[in-house]
Structure formats: structure tokens, C-alpha cells
Amino acid sequence: MSFKVAASDFDGTLFRDRKISAEDVAAISAWRASGNKFGIVTGRPLMMLTPCLQTFGVDVDFAVCCNGAIIHGGDGRIVFEAELPKKILAAIVSEPSVSTTLHFLFEAADEMFCLGLNPTSWVIGERMQLNFPLEVIDAAQINSLPPINQLALGFITPDEAELAAEALNRKFPAISAQRNFNSVDIVPAAINKAQGVENLLRLMNWRGEVHVIGDEANDLPMIKTFSGCTVSGAKDFVKREARAVFDSVGDMLKNFS
Numbered sequence: 001m002s003f004k005v006a007a008s009d010f011d012g013t014l015f016r017d018r019k020i021s022a023e024d025v026a027a028i029s030a031w032r033a034s035g036n037k038f039g040i041v042t043g044r045p046l047m048m049l050t051p052c053l054q055t056f057g058v059d060v061d062f063a064v065c066c067n068g069a070i071i072h073g074g075d076g077r078i079v080f081e082a083e084l085p086k087k088i089l090a091a092i093v094s095e096p097s098v099s100t101t102l103h104f105l106f107e108a109a110d111e112m113f114c115l116g117l118n119p120t121s122w123v124i125g126e127r128m129q130l131n132f133p134l135e136v137i138d139a140a141q142i143n144s145l146p147p148i149n150q151l152a153l154g155f156i157t158p159d160e161a162e163l164a165a166e167a168l169n170r171k172f173p174a175i176s177a178q179r180n181f182n183s184v185d186i187v188p189a190a191i192n193k194a195q196g197v198e199n200l201l202r203l204m205n206w207r208g209e210v211h212v213i214g215d216e217a218n219d220l221p222m223i224k225t226f227s228g229c230t231v232s233g234a235k236d237f238v239k240r241e242a243r244a245v246f247d248s249v250g251d252m253l254k255n256f257s
Contacts (some may be wrong), residue, residue, distance in 0.1 A: 001068035003036045004037055005111055007064065008224070009214035010049060012181075014249045020056040027250030028058055031257065037061040037206065038253075039074075041193045043106040043178075043185045043218060045150070046072055047132040062204070066107055066111040067178060067218055068196025069187040069236050071203070077110060077201050080196075081128040082188045083147040088172055090142045092151065092186065097167035100160065101184075109147045113137045121154055140218075143183055151186040158182055178218045185218065194221035211256050213249055214238070 008014045014024060028038050040132035042049055046065050053060065061074040071080040093104055093115065102121035106113040113135050114123060127134050137145075155161040158181060165184045168177040177186045197212065210226035214220075215238055223241050224230055229252050230242040239245055246252040 003206075004031075004209040004211065005037045005039075005201070005206055005255065006031060006256070007039055007062075007200075007210070007212045007226075007244070008249045009134045009193075009216070009219050010040050010044060010052075012215040012233070013219075014040070014058075015052060016231075020052070020058060021248065021250070024248055024250040025057055027248075027253045031253045032059065032061070034257065036257075039063055039200075040065075041068070041103050041196055041212070041214070041219075041222060043067050043150075043152070043183070045070070045112065046076065046109065047111075047112070048126065048130055050076075051130045051132070057181065062198035062200055064193065064200055067180075067185050067187050068191045068193050068199070070109060071151040071200050073194060073204075080107065080199050081147065082150060082191050084149070084186065084188055085174065086143050086145070086227055088145060088174055088224040089145075089148060089151060090139065092152075092172070092175075093139050093142070095168065095171070098153055098184075099163050099213075101155060101164070103152075103154050105154075106142075106145055106148045106150040107152060108148055111135065111146070113145055115139060115142075123154070146193075149187070153184040153186070155182050155184070180216055180218045192221040193219060194225035197222055197226065209256070211252065213246070213252050 039060045041064040063072045067081045102118040104115040165177040165179045166244035212222045212226045229244045
């Protein structure tokens with residue numbers, strides 16, 4: 001049976017102005033009803049994604065989370081997982097280049113741990129809204145954590161986040177630090193959204209047309225690899241890499257149906 005696969009970034013692409021539009025929900029439903037596959041490729045862990053999808057009634061066939069470091073099937077099962085070395089996690093926490101981060105958020109498959117939580121961190125508001133489990137730890141507990149897929153940092157400005165990502169990538173070749181708005185998402189080296197989609201296709205044995213859409217710097221690997229699309233609200237540097245610009249995810253799905 002032949003079908004198409006559509007993979008969408010979440011924040012800023014599908015989830016805009018704190019909502020998923022009814023038009024996008026209807027387009028996703030029609031896409032899947034035609035036998036095609038739809039899922040999310042995001043920097044979020046699953047526990048921060050699922051409540052939002054449930055709120056707006058969006059069903060998915062997969063979720064490539066933590067920028068490709070962990071992949072879930074439509075039923076939530078783990079089909080791929082990459083782990084950050086604990087030694088590097090401990091070293092990053094003491095790095096001067098990230099001393100102004102508002103949090104160190106250690107993301108595992110089904111729980112999260114936070115160190116150095118600043119009262120202005122976005123983690124506090126997200127936790128209140130989404131009610132995900134979060135344990136506050138100190139640096140001495142890092143080595144006893146479960147496998148960590150991603151370490152997320154948060155900064156006041158995108159420029160600050162970009163400088164921190166560049167410094168971390170220079171010092172730690174075993175990791176990939178990727179700026180995402182004001183955040184820096186840290187995953188094992190060579191892990192990114194493009195590899196996440198490639199791993200998904202290989203593990204699921206899915207073949208055929210693949211359509212991806214995103215709006216930020218961490219979406220560029222998959223946009224470039226899959227000749228992907230972006231949304232009209234994306235910045236110019238993303239639009240320059242995209243083969244097409246759509247007003248919404250739903251518009252892209254309708255175009256390729």
C-alpha cells in the first residue's frame with residue numbers, strides 16, 4: 001500500500017499563538033483518513049507534547065521528540081532512543097558559557113529533572129499549564145539519573161542562546177547544541193530532526209513521498225534533507241532554504257494530498 005508521510009514541527013509551525021487551528025486539525029484528519037501518515041518532529045519531549053495534542057484533538061502516527069533523540073510510535077511506544085553521557089552533562093552544568101541559563105532541564109523518556117530553576121524560567125509556566133512530572137535536583141544527582149535524551153537550556157535572548165550553543169559545540173564534540181528561539185537543545189552528536197525523520201522511516205519501513213515543514217533554525221536540517229517547506233511567519237533565513245512557503249500546516253497537507 002502506498003502512502004505519504006508528513007512531518008511537522010510543533011512550536012511556531014503547527015502550534016501558533018498557543019493553539020492549533022481548527023482548519024489544521026481538519027486537514028490532518030483528512031490527510032490520515034486518506035491512508036497517509038502524519039506526525040510531529042519537535043524539540044519537546046513527549047510529555048510536553050501530548051497534552052497539547054489532546055487539547056486540540058490531534059491524533060498522530062508518530063512523534064520524533066527531543067530533536068530526534070527519541071522517537072515514539074503513534075501509541076507512545078519508544079522505537080528509537082539516544083542517550084547523552086552523564087560525564088558530559090555534569091561538565092556542561094559547570095561551564096561558564098552557560099552560566100546565565102534560566103534552567104538545566106534534563107529530559108528522559110517519561111520524566112524530567114531540573115537544576116538551577118530561575119523563577120523567570122518558561123519551565124514554571126509550562127509545568128503549571130501542562131502538569132508534567134518534574135523533579136528538582138542538584139548537580140550531585142546527575143550521575144544517578146535515568147538515560148537522558150536531551151538537555152535543554154533557556155536564555156533571555158536568542159543571541160545569548162546562539163553564543164552558548166556555539167561555545168558548547170566547540171568544547172564538546174560528542175554533543176550537538178542547537179538553538180531553538182531562546183533555548184539551546186543539547187543532544188548526542190549527529191542527532192537532529194533530519195536524522196530523526198530518517199530513523200523513523202527506516203525503523204517503520206515506510207517508503208514514498210515525505211513532506212516536512214518547520215519554521216526555526218533547528219528545523220533546517222530536515223528542511224534541507226527532505227526539500228521541505230516552511231510557514232509564512234518564519235524568518236527569512238528559513239524561507240530561503242524551503243522549497244515552498246505555506247500559511248499553515250493544513251495548507252501544505254492540502255497541497256500535497
